[in-house]
Amino acid sequence: MDLRHAGFLLLLLCSAYCYQFRGGAGYGLFVPDPEQEWERMEAVIGEEMAEALAPESKLFRSSSGSGQIPEAKKVPEYLAVSVAEDRKEAFKPEKGARALPDWLKERLRKTAPSTSAARDTARSKVVEVLCHVDRMYVRLKREVFKTSRAYKYLKLGKCAVNQGTKAHYYLLYLLTTDCGFIKESKTDYRTVKVPLHYNPTTEVLREMPFDLTVECKYPRLFHSYKVGFYPKVQGGTIPKKLQPKNGFTLTPQDASGNDITGSKTYTLGQPMYFEAKQPSSSAMSGDQQGYINKCFMTASADPNSSPKHALIDNYGCMVEGKMSAQSKFLPTSSKMAQKFRVTALIFKEKLSSASQQLYMHCDISMGKLAPTPTSKACNYDAATKKWKALFGPDSVCTCCDSTCSSAKAKSSRNMISSHSWKVDMSSRDGFEVQPRMKLSDSHTFRSDDLDMAEHEDFLQYWDHDY
Template sequence: MELVPAVCLLLLFCSACRSEDGLFLEDPELVWARMETMMSKEMTPAPAPETKLLRSASGSGSPEAKNVPQYLAVPASQTLKQVFKPEQGARSLPNLANEMLLVTAAPTPAIGATAGTKLVEILCHVDRMYVRIRREVFKTRDAYKYLKLGTCPVNKGTKEHYYLEYLLRTDCGFEKKSHPDYLSFSNVLHYRPTGPVLREMPFDIPLNCNYPRFFHSYKVGFYPDRMGAVFKRLQPKTSFTLTPQDASGNEITGTKTFTLGEPMYFEVTQPDRTAQLGGQRIYIDKCFVTASRDPNSNPQYTVIDNQGCMIDGKENEQSRFLAGASEMVQKFSLGALIFKNGVSASSSQQLYMHCEISVGTRTPTQGSKACNYDPATKTWKELYSDDSVCTCCDSTCSLAQPKASRGMISSHSWEVVASGKDDYAAVDPRMNSLDVAEHEDLKQWENDY
């Protein structure tokens, strides 16, 4: 007769094994042993792996690196943030960091490896809680009926233990709390027998799983023979803008159509740094026009060259640097042009402007300047300062030193048509003798250029 309750008990536990809440599907003793071993390894800081990265550039090994733990779990604090705060330059490693990073980690004892036998044990996995309690605690054969983890019943039993395993997301009454250094899930193991009499006392055992927030403050790498600092820009190298404008200084949006020879205006600025810089100036080192968005395409027509010489000013008086209210904004004008190849009287071309820009001191040099050509005196003149820096515009202007902040920028496209309607009046191309007599001074122009 005693076999019947035992069989019923086994059937009860086996039916629980089919639950969808992550319950035991195999021998719980084997599962517990496996999880205990795995979690013991997880809680022990692993030593740094011995790889080829643990050798210096000279090939000699670094024994110290092999004795340092691969990671350390440390509590977050304002002091630690200051210790590991990135900064420019070099400084000695603070004592707190020395003690934390260079100490050899002692192995953590295995979970549950104690001399005495534990009556209640808990294992905290990444997404669930394992609880087991020895059956010898109870004197009632059906004690499992009154034993619960929060509101959830026993999953399975063996000769020695009752087992409860539940996912943390299960509605068993888990309480989640977030702390600066860890995340905790807590519950209560209840034993509350019913009936008119008690043969053992009820109890409530609080259970808690803490999940540390690990900070991987460093990883062991190779030890270079020479130490130095490497600096990397946090901002994009090119933060300039090149904007087509109308004669009033308003930005031209969309595609603008110009007639051949019509004046065009451009503005170069660096809006994200204009308010921060003092005693500096934007320089346009080179500008050229292409028929493609690609600045490396051909053909190209150079407008500004030789570190800031408006060389197209010798061909067209409309091409010149323009003064403005701020030297951190540089404007220039240009007569609308098209490329000669494949052009007809009714054709048009889509064009793009590309410029190399740099920032330097307000005092210009031969390597950083804005020089316009003056056809009246046949000389070069600097836009704001001493004209002597422009004397090299007819030869080669040398750089005293490479420019640190330099970038290529491109404008959006514009269209130029060969001629517009009613732009030119009809003329008779023939000349009579009177025309020639009245224009004898044309011969003098040939000698001027």
């Protein structure tokens, strides 16, 4: 038999021997030699523990010195200690230097345990565990089991034995494997736990079942002691002016487009001009435009107060335009601004006063340049009784008489309010306006009292909704 045949038979034997341990909830890690992989991981963990220790100090003396430099002690990089309340002052940061108390020196000089000694102790155990940042290795001595098929009933959580040698059963798994690892974060440690079961299902028992909890601890403290430093925050309060969420402003204007900064009093029915815009310094992408979703008027600075009257609604429909032809969106050269005009109104329930102080509130959002049913500016044309888009196709306005629903909420929506203004009800164009409505006599007004020829147009459009 030549070397090729011998190698092929050896490969078959290895495959058959290793295959018997593969199965269950995930195969885990499969290596050609589990014993060698175990020793490799032991060496990796040992090197990492050595690197975590404090570096060895190197003291230099003059060449004439005859004494040998003693080897520096290796101490743990971190040390969790329990300190009495009256001794915590020793850890308090202070300016300058001071001598450490003797009890603290002894604590800090405690040397690190020998990794080789700990490893030798572990080798004498029936169950051994290796913990690394991304994996857990568990092995058990085969000699404790009375049957060669004990591996079938041995589980690490939900995961079966996946490697074996003449001396050990191996369970080599990454922590990402679905074995049932329980991960917990505590103040000083991060722990990973998993049960180790041995539960034979045979009719007779040759060894007792058992359940063990395998736990790995990963320390969280590396560069400081548990007793912390708690600074005291001192200082006063610094006021900061709040800015609108998207930088939008709503400003009253005159007919020429100039901002009205002071108080303004209108007469009933007088046109009022407003501009909602975003300053160019905070403007968004060049393919976006500002849209007014709705505007309403209140008698209070609180937009949630009552009463309120809607002027623009349904994602940019000038609903007030159906009542007054004066109310409409106006063209503007800036895509970051929208202008509109409405007539001065008052609330009926507040007729007792000679004037009313009112506020405008608008909901603004950013949208694409091309208008949509939920990003538009639509005016009502009384002549054709149809909705017309200020820009873009009129088809985006067809929903103004129903509901223009939005597929999803607009993330950039922002409610803004204007300065207040007053509507004077005492006079208009030299005529006195009485805040109370009275009939000249007790007779009831009837349409058949009108001269039919003189009021033919009035009667023809009596039922039309403007």
